[in-house]
């Protein structure tokens with residue numbers, strides 16, 4: 001969409017003299033206006049300037065595992081043996097998959113739970129001899145034990161192997177059927193990617209000379225997961241936290257086979273395995289489903305407006321979505337600088353169209369100002385960037401000048417909110433999914449809450465997750481990420497790819513995945529046709545919402561606490577939600593029947609599921625267990 005600036009230069013000289021939306025505030029001569037035009041003329045909204053005040057990015061606050069040290073013994077207990085590990089990514093993963101958990105460094109406390117996950121390692125260096133003996137006895141007392149990296153302390157006898165040895169494999173394969181692998185029936189799930197050529201194989205161990213057949217092996221045939229003789233203890237060879245952090249922090253390098261438009265469920269499989277073990281070992285295991293309203297799939301329709309014609313085309317997409325009762329998300333490039341990319345389209349005229357789009361009930365998010373790959377290496381900025389002075393200029397495919405991360409975020413948000421009075425912009429997607437390391441904390445500082453800045457394949461997951469400071473492992477941010485599943489540009493005309501997209505949706509429905517569709521409304525025809533056909537094929541069978549709607553729901557679900565206490569054949573299940581939530585769905589153990597619930601919205605049973613109505617704060621349900 002490159003413009004031939006010089007070819008239209010003469011025409012523009014005349015225009016500059018007549019109308020004055022082009023910024024020439026500090027420049028008086030015609031010639032300086034022309035130079036400004038060549039160097040990136042700004043569209044000037046009269047009387048608009050801001051935002052006021054400065055943005056401060058806070059310093060990282062290291063996450064403290066003690067915050068997770070709470071709850072009843074029905075939860076999975078993580079026995080943390082080294083706080084300098086990827087426990088935070090593991091905690092985020094367990095939140096995502098909906099397993100209630102606690103974290104402790106006290107083995108006695110951990111062993112009051114029925115399912116214990118020793119993370120990140122078992123060895124005489126991190127556990128006392130009493131603790132090691134108690135862990136070894138735990139499965140015999142009907143406890144379920146996940147022991148990651150059994151490196152010493154005599155527990156190799158429990159699992160029946162000789163040595164734990166560093167392992168450089170890139171694939172892990174589950175063997176046979178067990179409680180562990182329930183629901184893993186896709187070839188991409190029974191064999192998962194855990195490493196790549198560029199990723200140093202940190203964190204995996206193989207167990208040598210196993211006496212029992214392994215439950216999972218690496219591609220070299222060495223044992224990756226072993227059972228004990230009771231079948232209730234598991235020795236894990238890969239490091240779950242490390243792999244989760246690789247994916248969530250967008251640092252997978254070449255673990256994934258594809259960048260986008262494919263199925264790459266590494267993290268989902270590992271989390272489902274832990275959930276399977278928890279559900280089989282804890283009789284009162286209640287887990288949170290990942291999709292609202294008991295539906296099998298969350299579908300977020302998203303559009304990036306980053307081209308002149310896309311804005312008016314967007315109204316056609318919105319008309320279809322509105323007619324179907326769907327709120328989609330439109331990420332709007334706030335394009336008031338003319339540059340190598342394109343002409344300006346965030347103008348008085350463009351703003352009118354944007355207001356019409358918003359009036360159809362669609363979410364408006366930010367798609368930056370400059371829309372450049374160079375965003376990935378932009379400096380953070382000083383937080384005082386303001387319209388109209390902030391004027392990033394894109395010079396080529398990879399070169400952009402005068403841009404900052406904070407400038408892109410705070411100025412785009414300011415202008416969108418200025419022209420959408422009373423509206424709060426909460427979602428962000430960068431152009432080209434250029435993802436600077438400082439993005440999570442910059443989003444936090446500028447008031448964004450939701451991000452769709454990476455692809456699902458590049459994150460090794462088809463579920464949402466929480467972002468960390470600088471995409472590292474130490475500090476949390478409150479931002480949630482909703483990665484892109486299917487897009488319209490990488491692999492040819494998307495209508496031709498409809499069967500694959502529908503197939504992927506079916507695979508994700510088996511475990512409550514997230515399906516984020518990205519369509520640029522630069523054209524209508526085959527892309528709009530794709531969207532219509534996709535929506536028609538799903539009927540009422542999936543949950544639809546904007547990034548903001550899903551994000552609001554997901555953010556509350558992520559904080560919901562779940563505790564079960566059994567008293568004489570009855571189980572009191574206590575949920576606690578910090579904010580109101582609707583459509584939270586519980587997966588219950590077999591043969592539970594609800595005997596008492598608070599007054600309020602009806603609760604809808606769905607097999608072993610319960611779909612809850614609106615509630616907030618503490619919410620108590622009483623169940624009878626039928627033997």
Ligand SMILES: [Zn+2]
Pocket residue numbers: 304305306367371430431432
């Ligand atoms: Zn874009």
